[in-house]
Amino acid sequence: MNTPKADILVIDDTPENLHLLSDMLTQQGYKVRSVTKGMTGVRGAIAAPPDLVLLDVNMPQMNGYEVCQQLKQSDRTQDIPVIFISALGDVLDKVKAFAVGGVDYITKPFQVEEVLARIETHLTICRLQKQIQNRNQQLQQEIQERQQAEEKFTKAFRASPHPIAITTLADHRFVEVNPSFVRMSGYTREAILGQTSDDLGLGFRPEAYEQGLKTLLATGSFCNQEFEFRTQGDRWRTVLLSLDRIHLAETPCILQIINDITERKRLENEFISLVSHELRTPMSSIIGSLDILSTGQLGELNEQGKQVLKMATTNTERLIRLVNDILDLERIKSGKINLQKTVCNVADLLTQAAEAMQAMAEKAQVKLIIEPIEANLWADPDRILQALTNLLSNAIKFSEPQGTVWLKAEKTENSPLTTHHSSPYSPDALFITVRDEGRGIPQDKLQSIFERFQQVDASDSRKKGGTGLGLAICRNIVEQHDGHIWAESSPGKGSVFKLQIPLSAKPSASS
Incomplete structure (x- = not known):
């Protein structure tokens, strides 16, 4: 059974008119209800509201004007369009019909096509009005929910014990900071707004921050990456930085959430340093004893014993490398x-x-x-070699047999690097890449691998013999040379580690 196009109530005291209208509308796919009395029509409309009412004017007991007034007084029927159909053609009759709430007036005798056209028009108008009303209600609800969410965000933003800042995505200028950020930075809110981190000298390695933004925009996530934050009093704080993308007044912005871990890092460093120093002596003694056992001076071992001895020697050597790397990293970071x-x-x-x-x-x-290239570099050769061998070791370990590792150097003129570092040397830079054909690094790991004990796979330290400190050491060495280091990679397509260092010969005495 076909669904009717609309439900129409016809009220007319002339049976012939009712029959004619009912047949005409039914043939066009409308559901039709017909009544001959005005009061009966009002009760029927209130009980089951139709989509439209066709209403005669001259009727006994209650005329059409009174019926329309009754319908407009009820909440259930006040929005139903009422079309008058009457033999009265005087202008005053039409004006009165519109005054009591009618939407149209058709004079008898009528044309079928005209009636159908006007019915369709007013049904369409009514349907569109309902859609607009529903949409307005939805918009009002959305506005109310957004206002409530903004109020909650504002309260959490201001009350958060963690420093939080909002910067524009386009030019990184601060548009809002919470009280915790103000306290940690040492600047007033007024001094911060409109400025950038570089303007205020807040630290945040520019290249690493830009890479973090790229990661956020590409993956939708950038969480808990370690940065150094400088306050107005030139005090450095170690922080974990998380970024998220938001819109503030329709402007794309970045939400920066900072977790100050300075004290935690101090305790952690003290603990690591203490444990490392305490481990070196007994481990040196252990490796010496294992060496004596391996020479056979204390008796020959069977094959199983030799295998166990080899395993013990390998693990002890790995522990010694780990301790040495920790101490090396701590000395570099502390400036010792x-x-x-x-x-x-x-x-x-x-x-x-x-x-x-x-x-x-x-x-x-x-x-x-x-x-290689022929060029001079003002640097500590031992430290640069340490960084390069760490990168090569990493590339070799994660390459498959028959793979290739490339070590390449070139010059870059007018490097953007010099815009982030104060250097008395030439703006030219040395650009070194170490490229492999290994398994690659996921995008969300490209920043964290330069942190201590961070590896792509937790099992790497066991499988590859790494300590998780090599890349952290590389980064610190490069940064001590006013340079920066980063990685580019796609899983399954290998990795490229890139470092850039200001290139020059030894400065003159007047520099």
Whole structure:
């Protein structure tokens, strides 16, 4: 059974008119209810509201004007369109019909096409009005919910013990900060708003922050990455930074949530340093004892014993590497290691790094290719070599047999690096890449791998023999040379580690 186009109530005291209208409308697919008395029509409309009413004017007991007034007084029927159909053609009759709430007036005798057209028009208008009303109600509800959400956000924003700031996505200018951010930074709210982190000198390594934004926009997530934050009093705080994308007054913005972990890091560093120093002596003694056992001076071991001895030696050596890396990293970060800078030949540095890792590459069946350049670098050669060998070691470990690792250097002129670092040297920079064909690194790990004990896979330390500190050491060495380091990768397509260092010969005495 077909669904009727609409429910129409026809009120007319002339049976012939009722019959004619009912047949006409039924043939057009409308459901029709017909009554001959005005009061009966009012009761029927209130009991089951129709979509439209066709109403005669001249009727006994209650005329059409009175019927329309009754319908407009009821909440259930006041919005139903009423079309008058009457033999009265005087202008005053039509005016009165519109005055009591009618939407149209058709004079008898009528044309069928005209009646159908006007019915369809007013049904469409009524339907559109209902849609607009429903949409307005939805919008009002959405506005109310948004206002409530904004109120909750504002309360949480202001009351949060964690420093929170909002910056524009386009130019990174502060548009709002909470009281906790003001207290930690040492600046007033007025001094912060409209400025950038660079303007205020708040730290936040620019390259790392930009990479974090790229990660956020690409993956929708950037959480708890470690940064150094400088306050107005030139005090440095260690913080975890999380970013999220929001809209503020239709402007794309970045929500920065900061967790101050300075005290935690201090205690952690003290603990690591203490444990590391306390472990070095007994581990050196253990490795010495294992070496004596391996020479057979204390008696020959069977094959099973030799296997156990080899395993113990391997694990002890790994522990010693871990302790040495921890101590090395702590000395670099605390400034206890002074860089012994000198004029270095870049080609020699790359060649020495490749030669140092050649044996490891051959054992792993990995081809090592270097592309050096002739240039001078004012740097600590031992530290640069340490960074390069760490990167090469990493690339070799995660390459498949018959794979290739590339070590390449080139110059970049007018590097944007110099806009973020104060350097008395040339604006030119040395650009070094270490590329492999390994398994790659997920996008959400590209920043965290430069933190301590961070690895792509938790099982890497067991499978590959790593300590999780090599890349952290590399980053600190590069940053001590006023440079920066980052990674680019796609899972399954290998990784590229890139470092950039200001390039120059030794500065003159007047520099």
